[in-house]
Amino acid sequence: MDFQLSMEQRIFRDSVRKLARDHFSQKAFTWDKEDKYPWENAKILAKNELMGIRIPEEDGGQGGTLMDAVIAIMEITKVCPHTADVFQAGNFGAIQQIAFLGNDFLKKEVLPKLLSGETIITAAMSEPNAGSAVTDLETTARFDGDEVVINGSKIFNSNGNHAGYFCVWCRFGEGVASSGAVIVPATAPGFSRGKVERHMSGENHVALYFDDCRVAKDYVLMSEQGFKKLFQVFNVERLGNASRSLAVAELAYEMALRHTRERHQFNRPICEFQGIQWKLADMKLRIEQSRWVLFKAVVEADRGLPSALDSSLAKLSCNETAEYVCREAIQIHGGYGISTEYPLAYLYARARGWMVAGGLPRRYLAVVSANGRQNR
DSSP states (O other): OOOSOOHHHHHHHHHHHHHHHHHTSTTTTOHHHHTOOOHHHHHHHHHTTOSSTTSOGGGTSOOOOHHHHHHHHHHHHTTOHHHHHHHHHHHTSTHHHHHHHOOHHHHHHTHHHHHTTSOOEEEEOOBTTTBTOGGGOOOEEEEETTEEEEEEEEEEEETTTTOSEEEEEEESSSSGGGEEEEEEETTOTTEEEOOOEEOTTSOEEEEEEEEEEEEEGGGEEESSSOHHHHHHHHHHHHHHHHHHHHHHHHHHHHHHHHHHHHOEETTEEGGGSHHHHHHHHHHHHHHHHHHHHHHHHHHHHTTSSOOHHHHHHHHHHHHHHHHHHHHHHHHHHTHHHHOTTSHHHHHHHHHHHHTTTTOOHHHHHHHHHHHTSOOO
């Protein structure tokens, strides 16, 4: 197995890094404080063909690989995590549901708006009584002539106050076999959003309400036997979570390493203290271990869709590495590390949040182990 990026991948990585530094660095770490969504950066990503990287060219995408998308999101995250959120929505999120499972109407009506950076789509999965147990969905959908009527509610919808579309996971009947999804425009009658709330990382989320919400049948993504297929595609989104987590860990490590060379105590840089060296060594080891777990999952996924096992292992490893590395970086920085005037406190909050967002990987690993098979 070749553990090195190809020449083309290294050139692509460097070009994305330069783009991010040139266009996204000035406002980095400010978007949550300004309560704004980086729409201007969405347009820049679209203009530079960084939306829909893995989506086939015939559907308006770039026809690239999942590894290309992972390389790009990591470079963008290390410059501006908020812009990486935009990239996630345009490459890893519910946009993949339309790309893999959508009908011609959705690919012509909705997909171009997402690829152009005009708006975003988010996955509406979690519910008050279900959480990440999407097999226990209570939101229902039923056909009524040429329309679908949806009733229920969703919670923890990240960027839900900005999204133009929602991929609503719901049931068309009884049991898991009736699970499916409907793409709901934010303008649909019977749809409303709750108040804007914040996670500890500063990310916005809102509750979504569907009260006899009506959309045309063309917006139905799947009406039966949808759970397995929907979740296979959702694993792509979870790899985006893992990639951003690993990038945050790398950024925190680089900041800590630089600080230990610049910070002097007892007339010498603290990087010369053995205790600090041990911390840095442990941080670097975990980063490299997580990188190869992630890359293995991504390489396997580029042959089709990621397995539940590979994506869960990658998410677990990268999530825990990010939380650990950010925590140690804060400790190395001392008082500066916990100051909100510096990025580390924010990075730690993001890393901790991603351990919950996208589902709990230990739970999925337990399910896969109990079933004795991978969900490929």
